[in-house]
Amino acid sequence: MLDLPVADVxxxxxxxxxxxxxxxxxxxxxxxxxxxxxxxxxxxxxxSTAAFVDGLQKVSDLGGYALPQGEQR
Numbered sequence: 281m282l283d284l285p286v287a288d289v290x291x292x293x294x295x296x297x298x299x300x301x302x303x304x305x306x307x308x309x310x311x312x313x314x315x316x317x318x319x320x321x322x323x324x325x326x327x328s329t330a331a332f333v334d335g336l337q338k339v340s341d342l343g344g345y346a347l348p349q350g351e352q353r
Contacts, residue, residue: 282319282329286310289318295339302335303327 281289286307289296300307305325307313313321322329 281333282322283317286313286316286318286321293336293340296336299332299335299339303332 284292286300290300290308290313297308303325305321305327307316307321310316316324318332319329321327322332
């Protein structure tokens with residue numbers, strides 16, 4: 281999921297829009313959201329992958345998503 285373009289994440293899980301805004305990420309209107317992956321966007325904005333994925337699990341159907349090896353919740 282972290283390799284999906286931000287635009288695809290927003291299309292698949294529309295409720296994630298609030299999560300992006302809550303984290304101060306302006307990805308919703310960014311012209312790069314079709315190119316940057318979610319992982320790249322999180323790194324660019326210095327957002328914890330674990331914190332974002334936890335939030336995304338709460339607003340989506342990702343209940344069983346496992347973080348990449350080495351990432352901590």
